[in-house]
Each structure stands twice: as C-alpha cells, then as structure tokens.
Amino acid sequence: MMNMVLKAVSCAIFGIALMSAPVRAETGEPSLNAELVEIGRLIHQREQEVLDSEKRLDELKLRQRSILARFDRRRGELTQFLSALQRLGRQPQALLLVRSDAAIAHVRGAALLGVVIKNAEREAAELREDLEQISALEKVMTEERQQLVGQLADLQKGQAQLTGLLAEQAAQQPELIAAANAKAEELARLAKDARDNSELLDRLQEQSAPVEKNVSVTGRPREKPQITGRPGTDQESDQKELAMLPSPLEPSAPPA
Structure with missing residues (x-):
C-alpha cells in the first residue's frame, strides 16, 4: 500500500514538473507582453516628442514672421529718417542765416539724431542676428523631426514583429498542453511498469534530463524575435523520447 502511495506521489511530482516546464521556458526570458508595453511606451514618447518639435517649429516661424515685419517697419522708418536728414543737409534752413542761436540748436539736434541713428543701426x-539664429534653429528642428519620424517607424515595425510573436505563441499553447498530457500518460505507464520506488525514481531521472534539454532549447534570442519552429517538431520529439524509454520489465519472482 505504501509503495502505491509513493508511486502516485512521485508520478504527481514529475507530472507537475513536466507541466511547468513550458512555463519556466517562457519566464526564463523577458515577457513578450512586457516588451510590447515598453515599446508602446517608447512609441508614445516619440510621438509626443514629434508633436513638441512641430509645436516649437511653428512658434519659431511665428516669431520669425513677427521679427521680419518689425524689421521691415523699422527699416522703412530709418529710410525716411535718413532721407529727411539728407534733404536737410542739402537745403539748410534760411533761419540759420538770421538767428545765431538757431545754429546751436541745429548742432544739438544733429548730435541727437546721430545717437538715434546709431541706436537704430544697432537694433x-x-x-539680423535674431533672423540668422531662427533660421539655424528651424533647420535643426527639421532634422530632429525627420529623425524622430524614422525612429517612430522603426518602433512600429518592432511592435508589429512582437505582436506576431505573441499571436504565434498563443497559437502554440494547445500543442504544448497536448504534449504535456501525452508525457503525463507516459509517466503513468512508467509508474505502472516499475517494480519498486527505486526503479521508478531512476526512470523519472532518465526522463527528466531530455525534457529539460528540450525545454531549454525553446528560448528565443531577443535580438531576432523570429519563430524558427516548424509544425510537427513536438510530435517528432515525443516519438524520439518514446523510443528512448526502456522496455517493460518482466514481473519479478515472489521472495522465498
């Protein structure tokens, strides 16, 4: 009775190990769902950066138009002012020839006008420097936006690949469950054919080595998220494992 209980317990433990092997293989590498979430976050971040860049570019264009309008207006004022000074230099007022204090006032006015002209030229x-800076910034922002658009396209491509991997992995779940059920049935047969617990444990250890090896090969490299498996691989592996199983032993003679 105790031997039957030990056989049942050993069979259950090994069956649980077989059922959890695919799960361990999946958790040995980062989850595809976590990668999808991370890529989605990066895509959202890149999209926000693109929108911010376009907004800053629009603001720079508005500022450029405002500065251009102000520059054109002040240039017109300076042109009119210089033209008036030129006419005044060519045709002096007759008052300068009659009143002596008018000459002093004229000199003072000319000095003030010179200061105004220098300030206008500096402005x-x-x-002009502002316009050059805005033009350079606009060029940089355009290049940055193009780069972000390219990165966004690459991230969307990677997201599509990971989505395909996740869908294919979900499609393979029924095959994994069927393979685990077949292994559990084979384990029950081993427990039934074993003469004692020691022989059962030896057979379980012999079966656990190829199972762990097959489970370890299921991991995929993160650099190339492509599924290379072909249909029928699980069935061929099951057939090889069944061929490696020892033949049923003859019943032992009862002890004297």
Missing part, C-alpha cells in the same frame, strides 16, 4: 543688427 537692426540685432534683428
């Missing part, structure tokens, strides 16, 4: 130079 125009600053506006």
